Amino acid sequence: MRVLITAVGQRAEQCGDLGAWLARRTDLELTLALSDVSSQTIETLDRYQRRWPRLRYVHLPHRPGSLTYRADALRSLVDTRPDVIHILGEAAHRSTAQTVRWRARYFPGVPLTLSAAQNVVTRSPFPSRRREQATYGAVDHALPITPAALNVLRANGYRGPATVIPPGVDVDRFKPSTGPWPGLVAGPARSGRFTVGFVGRLEPHQGIAALLTAIERLDGDAVIVGHGSLSTMVRQAADRRPGRLVVRDCADHDELPGLLTRMDVLTLPSVETVRPAVLPWIGAAPPEPFGRPLVEAMACGVPVLGSELGEIPQVIGAAGLTFPAGDVDALTDRLIRLRDNPTLAGRLGREGIRRARTEFSWDRVASNMCDIWQRLSSTGLPSSRKVATT
Secondary structure, X not given: OEEEEEEEOHHHHOOHHXXXXXXXXXXXXXXXXXXXXXXXXXXXXXXXXXXXXXXEEEEXXXXXXXXXXXXXXXXXXXXXXXXXXXXXXXXXXXXXXHHHHHHHHHOOOOOEEEEOOOXXXXXXXXXXHHHHHHHHHHOOEEOOOOHHHHHXXXXXXXXXXXXXXXXXXXXXXXXXOOOOEOOOOEOOOOOOOOEEEEEOOOOHHHOHHHHHHHHHHHOOEEEEEOOOOOHHHHHHHHHHOOOOEEEEOOOOOOOHHHHHOOOOEEEEOOOOOEOOOOOOOOOEOOOOOOOHHHHHHHHOOOOEXXXXXXXXXXXXXXXXXXXXXOOHHHHHHHHHHHHHOHHHHHHHHHHHHHHHHHHOEHHXXXXXXXXXXXXXXXXXXXXXXOOOOO
């Protein structure tokens, strides 16, 4: 079975591991057609191509500052002759519409699936709404990453079959340390002080200011991985407490597991932010659609703590604690509970390992996707099916 996956920007950055796990399958040939990806991701994909001959990476040129491929960018994919086409993106994106039109022109009988992440219903302008409805008419099976994303698809008008399939985690790479408390309370190269971790964009909607305040109240250490508009503020906080706050702009997948196992807890303290309502379809920034660092930390046996916003509580489940978004006192209280109760921390860490391995492992995710693709490919599409080309 030949599978073609297309993605732009942030969603493209996230599909390297998926590609690697799919490429392990002997019954599948995979083409990743990606656009607007970092040099680090390109290096990773080049390495994967050399390791797994059934994986092919194609760079698609895009229009800067938009989720749009350049004219005729998709034409180079005709030689892939896919049996299944999968889009990582939202139905209203221009790049999605371009892929739908390309498929209608060259491979109208090939099944099309869509992995959507949007978890809030929004009022889209007419052009986006038109693209969205055309995509819904073309998709044969939707693969939303969370139940909330499925609810958005239904609310916006998608009536076809759907299966919730979350992003995955490489449990062979992200795993507990071999320290005295493997990835649960104390890890290697630790100071002995309670260490709070964060991995993600250093932006206001991530609750960075509240997190720094809580860490200072605890007099705890911190490992913060990420960059963004608040990078200066974070580094100033590190300067005020030399040796207590470790700040890294980024970490590749080979480094990140080691950083995670230095943490007593991984936090995702996202807050709701509101932008001026200049246009009816522009309002609050969408809440956290998933929170990949949460499942990576869980796989390492690190307890997780997140705000009660977006999909964070659903992802955490019984593997961590939650608190009302933006409540610094509650955030501090939860951190103190984890610091002062090793039994609780250990129980949450073990539940995180179980949850990561049984619900979020890439092996499970890739198998579920392939089962759906195999069924679509073998069943075929009705000859009378109308493919939307708008």
